[in-house]
Amino acid sequence: MQMDELELFLTLARTRHFQQASVQSNISPSALSRAIQRIENEVGEKLFDRNNRNVSLTPAGLVFRSYAEQMLKIWKEGRQALSQEKGVISGELGIYCSVTAAYGVLPEILDGFRKAYPHVHIKLRTGDAESALEQLQKGDTDIAIAAIPEQMPEPMESILVARTPxxxxxxxxxxxxxxxxxxxxxxxxxxxxxxxxxxxxxxxxxxxxxxxxxxxxxxxxxxxxxxxxxxxxxxxxxxxxxxxxxxxxxxxxxxxxxxxxPYGIGICVNRKSLGNGVTKAFWDTARTYSLPHGGE
Structure with a gap:
């Protein structure tokens, strides 16, 4: 089983929608369906219940999702450990933000990060701004760009990078x-x-x-x-x-x-994920674009 197939499985498990999952994964719905069928054939269990309206995880799918998350996490950590042994930061970084943030907040920061860390692959997902912190809390992304609440939920941290009335x-x-x-x-x-x-x-x-x-x-x-x-x-x-x-x-x-x-727009992260070399590298890069917190 390929790691990219595990990612496809987890994307569908998260979205519960073939069209949304295929768009986020940059493949056709039919290709996604074939990949899911290959995984189900390999594990010998039906992982999703499908009908015309939605997709849901079967009991076997719920069990498999937990192990798939662990396997993918260990795989990424292993790749990053090997790259750090060579003195190179490489791997994948998931970023979730609204379309507006992708246009107005992210480009300059991302340009600086790519120049400093060209071996990191960015996986960008866009959606409703209100969902950004929820995506971070659920562990579905490494970095979220979101409106900063007056009290950040634990264990999250944020860097203020923009303000808007x-x-x-x-x-x-x-x-x-x-x-x-x-x-x-x-x-x-x-x-x-x-x-x-x-x-x-x-x-x-x-x-x-x-x-x-x-x-x-x-x-x-x-x-x-x-x-x-x-x-x-x-x-x-x-x-x-x-x-x-x-x-x-x-x-x-x-x-x-x-x-x-007015409110501030921030780069948000789960504090625990700062132990990840790629996430920490992006966080440190974002700090160079931060604004003072006073005067909001």
């Missing part, structure tokens, strides 16, 4: 204009379903004693911008995301007083 936005075609008073009881709001921005809105709403009219609660800042672009209401997003949006020219930023507290 939270801004209220409306469509340029909307009757709502910057500077005018907003009737929060009747104006439809499009809000993040969870995450730091939502927590800060809930705190702001209580302080302002506002009873808002919530039109939609969605996952992903890009989805909020799309709904505002279509005229569904006003939304709350990080300004950094708006700047990278293809429809930013159709969006107005509203002046709302008092503004919500």
């Amino acid at each position: 939270l801004v209220w936005i409306s469509s340029c075609n909307s009757e709502i204009r910057s500077g005018q008073d907003i009737d929060w009881k009747t104006t439809p709001l499009i809000l993040p379903k969870q995450g730091i921005a939502r927590m800060r809105f809930d705190r702001w709403r209580k302080e302002m004693r506002i009873q808002p009219s919530i039109y939609a609660q969605v996952t992903g800042n890009e989805a909020i911008i799309a709904m505002v672009h279509l005229g569904c209401g006003i939304g709350l997003v990080p300004e950094m995301v708006l700047e990278k949006s293809p429809v930013t020219h159709t969006i107005d930023i509203l002046e709302v007083v008092p503004p919500l507290k």
